[in-house]
Amino acid sequence: MTKAIASTALMQLYEEGRFQLQDPISRYIPEFANLRVLRTQDGPLDETVAMEREPTVQDVLRHTAGLSHGLGTSEYDERFVGSGVFDTDTSLAEMMSLLSDLPLMNQPGSQYRYSVGPDVALRLVEVLSGMRADEYLAEKLFEPLAMPDTGYWADSDNASRLGPVHWMRNGELVPIDQEYGAPAGGVLVQPWSVNSYTVDHGFNRGSYGLLSTAEDYWKFAQAMLNGGILNGERILGPRTVDFMASNHLTEAQIFSAATGFGLGFAVVNDNGQLGFPLSEDTFFWGGAAATTFWIDPEEDLVVVGMTQHMAVPGTGAIRGQLAALVYGALVD
Numbered sequence: 001m002t003k004a005i006a007s008t009a010l011m012q013l014y015e016e017g018r019f020q021l022q023d024p025i026s027r028y029i030p031e032f033a034n035l036r037v038l039r040t041q042d043g044p045l046d047e048t049v050a051m052e053r054e055p056t057v058q059d060v061l062r063h064t065a066g067l068s069h070g071l072g073t074s075e076y077d078e079r080f081v082g083s084g085v086f087d088t089d090t091s092l093a094e095m096m097s098l099l100s101d102l103p104l105m106n107q108p109g110s111q112y113r114y115s116v117g118p119d120v121a122l123r124l125v126e127v128l129s130g131m132r133a134d135e136y137l138a139e140k141l142f143e144p145l146a147m148p149d150t151g152y153w154a155d156s157d158n159a160s161r162l163g164p165v166h167w168m169r170n171g172e173l174v175p176i177d178q179e180y181g182a183p184a185g186g187v188l189v190q191p192w193s194v195n196s197y198t199v200d201h202g203f204n205r206g207s208y209g210l211l212s213t214a215e216d217y218w219k220f221a222q223a224m225l226n227g228g229i230l231n232g233e234r235i236l237g238p239r240t241v242d243f244m245a246s247n248h249l250t251e252a253q254i255f256s257a258a259t260g261f262g263l264g265f266a267v268v269n270d271n272g273q274l275g276f277p278l279s280e281d282t283f284f285w286g287g288a289a290a291t292t293f294w295i296d297p298e299e300d301l302v303v304v305g306m307t308q309h310m311a312v313p314g315t316g317a318i319r320g321q322l323a324a325l326v327y328g329a330l331v332d
Contacts, residue, residue, distance in 0.1 A: 001210075001212075001217065001285060001286065001287040001291055001292075001293060002118065002205065002206060002207060002208050002209055002210040002287075003118040003206065003207055003208075003264060003285060004220075004264045004265055004285050004293075005137065005141065005210065005220060006118040006119075006121050006122040006125070006137075006205075006206030006207075006264070007061055007118060007121055007206075007244070007263055007264025007265075008141065008220075008224070008235070008236065008244070008264060009121075009122065009125050009136060009137055009140065009141060010057075010061070010121045010122070010124055010125050010128075011236060011240055011244060011263060011264075012140060012235065012236060013124075013125060013128045013129060014240070015236065015237060015240055018128040018129075019057055019124070019128060020057070021056065021057050021058035021061075021263075022056050022057070022058060023056060023057050024054035024055070024056055025054065025055050025056065025057060025059075025060060025065070025120065025124075026054055028124055028127045028128065029096050029120070029123060029124070029127065031096055031097050031099075031100035032054065032055065032096070032099075032100055033054065034100075035051055035054075035055075035066075035100060035103070035104055036048035036049065036050065036051070036103045036104070037049050037050070037051055037066060037103055037104045037105075037106065037107055038076075038103045038104065038105055038106070041105055041106060042074075045075065045076060045079060045103065048103045051104070051107065051108060052107050052108070053107075053108055053109065054108060055067075055104075055108035055109070056108070056109075057121075057124065058248065058263070059108050059109055059117075060117040060118075060120045060121050060124075061117065061118075061121060061248075061263040061264055062112070062117075062248045062249060062253075062261050062262065062263060063112050063113055063114055063115050063117050063261060064108065064109050064110070064111065064112055064113070064249070064253055065104070065108050065115065065117055065120070066104030066105055066106045066107060066108045066110070066113065067099070067104060067105070067113070067115035067116055067117055067120070068080050068102075068105050068113065068115055068116070069114055069115050069116055069207070070085070070086070070116075071114075073184060076105070079102070080102060083098045083101065083102060084098055085098045085099060085116070088201045088202070088203045089201075089202070090203075091202070092119065092122060092123040092126060092133060092204065092205070092206075093123065093126070095119060095123070095205075096120065096123050099116070099120075109253070110252070110253070111252070111253050111255075112249055112253050112254065112255040112261060116206075116207045117207075118205075118206035118207045118264070119205050119206045119207045120206070121206050121264075122204070122205065122206030123206075125206075132204070133204040133205075133206070134151065134152055134204045137151075138151065140235070141220070141235060142216075144233040144234075144235060145219045145220060145223055145230055145231075145233060145235065146219060146231070146233075147212070147216040147217075147219055147220065148216070149211070149212060149213045149215075149216045150210060150211065150212040150213075150216045150217070150220075151210065151211060152197075152200070152201075152203065152204050152209055152210060152211065153197050153198065153199060153200045153201065153211070154197055154198055154211060155198075156198075159198045162197060162198070162211070163308045164176070164177070164308065165289050165308045165309070165310055166308060166309055166310070166312065167180075167182065167183045167309070167310045167311045167312060168183075168311060168312045168313060169181070169183075173312070176310065182310075183310060183311035197211055208287070208288060213306075214304050214305075214306045217293060217304050217306075218302060218304045221293050221295050221302045221304060222302050223235055223236075224236075224241055224245075224283075224295055225295045225296075225297065225300070225301075225302050227241050227242075228240065228241045243262075243263070244262050244263040244264055244265060244283075245262050245265055245267060245281070245283040245295070245297075246262050246267065247260030247261065247262060247267045247269060248260070248261060248262050248263060249261050256273070257269075257270060257273040258270050258271070258273035258274035258275070259274065262283060264285075265283035265284060265285055265295075266283065266284055266285055267281065267282070267283050268280050268281060268282040268283075268284070275320060276319070276320040276323040276324060276327075277323055277324075277327045278294055278296060278323055278327075279296045279297075279298035279299055280298075281297060281298065282294050282295065282296040282297070282298075283295050286319070288310065289307060289308050289309060289310055290307040290308075290309045290310070290312075290315040290316070290318060291305060291306050291307060292304075292305045292318065292319050292322070293305070299327075299330065301326070301330075303322065303323075303326055305318065305319070305322055
């Protein structure tokens with residue numbers, strides 16, 4: 001659930017006046033000035049057209065920049081992952097150069113597409129702050145919120161606390177590792193990316209990569225519920241939090257009748273369409289290993305759920321089951 005944290009970090013710099021949401025990304029990352037766009041999303045990768053407009057900071061935060069995530073098995077996904085954007089020795093700055101060599105999937109601003117936008121957001125944090133991403137997050141978020149167990153790797157004192165990620169192979173629950181392999185479907189299930197966090201590999205990303213605990217992540221979520229403050233430490237102003245937790249998608253861009261998307265968080269627009277009783281205006285997201293969190297201002301409620309499963313049948317139902325238990329327990 002790294003994406004929400006990376007987006008929050010960038011919005012701290014927004015409050016400082018370092019950028020505006022309508023600024024083109026190329027103002028800060030010049031490689032993005034001359035991106036190309038696929039002529040058709042399922043067409044040949046060498047058939048591209050010019051951008052109708054450049055992607056903005058807002059596009060990056062709400063996943064409308066036209067970027068991809070490379071999570072599937074299509075020719076484009078294979079090229080995306082094969083470009084080296086997720087290699088452990090690829091810095092955020094180098095990742096931006098690699099992304100600029102790939103065509104966008106669609107015209108910027110035309111539709112929502114789940115993407116590596118938060119990686120671009122975290123690179124913006126580096127450019128605008130002059131700090132390395134991991135150092136910025138530690139100083140501006142994790143230390144103020146007393147999140148000692150959150151970071152990009154576990155040292156020797158904490159390595160034994162890492163929980164292995166599991167998947168279902170031939171009907172048996174097995175760990176994702178070199179012996180048992182990993183399910184198909186993109187870079188997030190490669191063995192190094194989910195189980196090899198005991199080395200400071202420098203892979204500091206905004207889309208994924210942070211380690212945390214339920215208690216630590218609760219502190220972040222509780223601070224957002226409180227309007228950007230926890231135990232007297234303010235990380236954002238309350239109006240900025242409200243702005244982030246508002247739907248930023250137009251009707252043409254929106255991907256679900258139940259939810260919209262803000263700046264780093266999905267937002268519940270219609271809980272009847274959602275299928276479980278999160279209050280409207282709840283903001284939330286999840287992680288690759290079926291982790292989940294939501295922040296419900298109406299009920300003054302934060303929920304954090306940590307699991308360690310990928311490609312396990314039925315895992316997707318956990319959020320709905322958890323919501324039924326939580327909201328069923330609330331009484332006046």
